[in-house]
Amino acid sequence: MATNERTTSPGTFSDGLVAGIVTEARYVVGDSVVMAWRNLLKYRRSPELLLFSTVSPVMFVLLFVYVFGGAISTGPISYTDFILVGILVQTTLFGSTQTGIGLAEDLQKGMVDRYRSMPMARSAVLAGRILADTIRNVFVVYLMIGVGMAIGFRFHGGFWPGFWVPFLVVGFGIAFSWVAAVIGASVRNVETANSVGFVYIFPLTFMSSAFVPVETMPDWLRPIAEHNPITRAVDAGRAMAQGGPLVDDVLLTMAWIAGITLVCAPWAIWQYRRVS
Amino acid sequence: MSANGEAIAVHDVCKSFGSVHALIDVDLEVQRGTVTGLLGPNGAGKTTLVKILTTLLKPTSGRASVLGFDVQRQARQLRNVIGLAGQSTAIDELLTGRENLEMVGRLYHLGGKVAKHRADELLDRFSLVESADRQSKEYSGGMRRRLDLAASLVSTPQVLFLDEPTSGLDPRSRLDLWAVIMELVREGTTVLLTTQYLEEADRLADQIAVIDHGAVIARGTASELKKRAGSEFIMVRVLEKGMLPQAANVLLRFSEEEPQLDEHENTATISVANGSSLLVEVVRALDAENVVISDLGLRQPTLDDVFLALTGRTAEDAATSREGESVDGD
Numbered sequence: 001m002a003t004n005e006r007t008t009s010p011g012t013f014s015d016g017l018v019a020g021i022v023t024e025a026r027y028v029v030g031d032s033v034v035m036a037w038r039n040l041l042k043y044r045r046s047p048e049l050l051l052f053s054t055v056s057p058v059m060f061v062l063l064f065v066y067v068f069g070g071a072i073s074t075g076p077i078s079y080t081d082f083i084l085v086g087i088l089v090q091t092t093l094f095g096s097t098q099t100g101i102g103l104a105e106d107l108q109k110g111m112v113d114r115y116r117s118m119p120m121a122r123s124a125v126l127a128g129r130i131l132a133d134t135i136r137n138v139f140v141v142y143l144m145i146g147v148g149m150a151i152g153f154r155f156h157g158g159f160w161p162g163f164w165v166p167f168l169v170v171g172f173g174i175a176f177s178w179v180a181a182v183i184g185a186s187v188r189n190v191e192t193a194n195s196v197g198f199v200y201i202f203p204l205t206f207m208s209s210a211f212v213p214v215e216t217m218p219d220w221l222r223p224i225a226e227h228n229p230i231t232r233a234v235d236a237g238r239a240m241a242q243g244g245p246l247v248d249d250v251l252l253t254m255a256w257i258a259g260i261t262l263v264c265a266p267w268a269i270w271q272y273r274r275v276s
Numbered sequence: 277m278s279a280n281g282e283a284i285a286v287h288d289v290c291k292s293f294g295s296v297h298a299l300i301d302v303d304l305e306v307q308r309g310t311v312t313g314l315l316g317p318n319g320a321g322k323t324t325l326v327k328i329l330t331t332l333l334k335p336t337s338g339r340a341s342v343l344g345f346d347v348q349r350q351a352r353q354l355r356n357v358i359g360l361a362g363q364s365t366a367i368d369e370l371l372t373g374r375e376n377l378e379m380v381g382r383l384y385h386l387g388g389k390v391a392k393h394r395a396d397e398l399l400d401r402f403s404l405v406e407s408a409d410r411q412s413k414e415y416s417g418g419m420r421r422r423l424d425l426a427a428s429l430v431s432t433p434q435v436l437f438l439d440e441p442t443s444g445l446d447p448r449s450r451l452d453l454w455a456v457i458m459e460l461v462r463e464g465t466t467v468l469l470t471t472q473y474l475e476e477a478d479r480l481a482d483q484i485a486v487i488d489h490g491a492v493i494a495r496g497t498a499s500e501l502k503k504r505a506g507s508e509f510i511m512v513r514v515l516e517k518g519m520l521p522q523a524a525n526v527l528l529r530f531s532e533e534e535p536q537l538d539e540h541e542n543t544a545t546i547s548v549a550n551g552s553s554l555l556v557e558v559v560r561a562l563d564a565e566n567v568v569i570s571d572l573g574l575r576q577p578t579l580d581d582v583f584l585a586l587t588g589r590t591a592e593d594a595a596t597s598r599e600g601e602s603v604d605g606d
């Protein structure tokens with residue numbers, strides 16, 4: 001039958017190996033796309049999810065700009081220009097916790113039992129999750145930039161640096177999706193994954209340069225904020241959008257993205273595969 | 277593939293979760309094209325065995341294979357030839373019935389066209405055509421079960437695992453599902469199904485393995501097991517508790533064994549060889565002694581009776597003692 005093609009014996013050893021790797025890669029990509037499609041469908045089918053991931057970030061932009069805008073001094077750049085990148089990063093980080101929640105839900109509901117009993121690529125459940133969350137993040141980031149521009153946000157740093165801002169923010173979100181995946185695959189419970197997400201994302205974003213300049217923080221907090229990867233990503237994004245020295249921050253952010261991914265991706269896959 | 281026609285072979289399989297021994301030295305052979313029922317109360321180890329055979333769990337020790345593919349070393353090939361409908365339905369509630377089946381087809385790498393075609397076929401077969409394009413969260417319990425079963429058949433598996441396929445279903449849906457499973461069997465699919473109901477195993481299975489506390493304690497056909505449990509039961513419910521001894525006296529004439537009395541339910545039960553022919557005589561005898569009855573019935577032996585005969589405990593007792601043993605309630 002069509003499903004048995006994989007059990008047919010390979011030709012020569014190297015032939016079989018190469019063909020095997022190519023087939024395997026095709027399955028990983030194909031299966032991940034199927035899983036991503038399924039995860040994205042959820043946003044269309046479940047209006048409250050879509051609402052959560054679009055309306056609330058937009059609301060955040062408006063609230064921060066109009067409520068705090070007058071109260072916080074951000075030096076030479078306007079608060080709108082200052083805050084938008086911070087909120088972009090914050091939103092993608094909150095969005096990334098959805099990766100863990102969705103994974104936990106699948107594991108909890110026994111959906112994964114069916115996937116595991118099928119000859120599909122095992123990494124596809126994780127990869128499809130992250131792919132879907134990344135696509136959603138891209139959509140939300142552009143939407144927020146659009147809303148921001150409507151209320152006065154501008155890229156003062158030139159076209160090309162500004163062009164790369166969404167990539168940086170979304171890339172940073174992917175790294176944190178892996179963190180969330182580790183949590184989701186470990187706790188295997190939606191509520192726990194949800195609350196654990198809040199416990200690390202909230203302090204992490206507030207103890208960073210996302211909403212207020214680090215210089216305004218108390219002495220004891222400043223070093224923490226300075227070393228927070230979120231500060232690095234926000235400062236990098238801000239410099240790209242508004243001009244100023246950016247090389248150090250961009251390199252550091254990329255190092256954080258690589259570091260977090262290198263640690264958390266294998267860890268998440270291992271946790272997901274863990275079978276007693 | 278194995279030469280001797282074995283679809284499933286399990287040798288000395290043990291599985292422990294910490295201090296809980298979910299399976300102890302289980303041996304099982306299932307011939308191709310046959311249906312085997314794994315009968316046992318809650319916590320007996322049925323799901324654990326199904327999970328081991330479908331590569332979801334690793335055995336602690338022992339060997340198991342499906343169509344000659346070892347569950348550990350050849351998991352990939354094995355997954356190509358099996359289908360699983362687990363104890364909890366694995367359907368995606370946000371997707372429609374059709375989308376669920378198509379997705380499974382794509383994940384089996386059938387290709388888009390074939391996956392679509394197969395989905396249509398299965399929707400038709402499982403009477404889900406009308407609700408095919410509705411989100412499956414709106415489905416009734418019976419429809420969910422059917423969709424789940426359909427999903428397990430997308431790749432036309434040679435060996436099918438059904439873990440308590442009808443638990444929680446109303447009698448009507450249960451009958452429907454039985455009919456579907458029987459049809460699959462006629463087409464030659466090998467089936468391993470678990471159940472808590474002797475009646476279900478009787479209807480569907482060629483042979484039954486009774487499992488208790490992780491060990492297989494009896495094997496045989498349904499009629500063999502029923503014989504061991506005492507063939508049939510006549511149950512009499514009296515109107516007033518005071519009449520129970522009198523009723524017991526009457527029943528004693530029809531059976532060699534003492535009637536079982538239930539003081540709460542006001543019932544007396546005897547096991548008999550040919551219940552239906554005795555029923556009328558029992559009523560006449562009770563009437564002659566002026567025993568007023570409120571209910572009378574002829575009952576086939578259940579898992580409980582088999583358990584009582586095999587272990588001296590009821591299946592319910594076995595399940596409760598099991599619960600006290602496990603570390604967490606899962």
Ligand SMILES: Nc1ncnc2c1ncn2[C@@H]1O[C@H](COP(=O)(O)OP(=O)(O)O)[C@@H](O)[C@H]1O
Binds near residue numbers: 276316319323602
């Ligand atoms: N993941 C697990 N961790 C610990 N104990 C488990 C686990 N899965 C099953 N058990 C225990 O193993 C025993 C057999 O369970 P199971 O196979 O689910 O029984 P059944 O399906 O017959 O109801 C039970 O005592 C159960 O509590």
Ligand SMILES: [Mg+2]
Binds near residue numbers: 323324439440
């Ligand atoms: Mg079970």
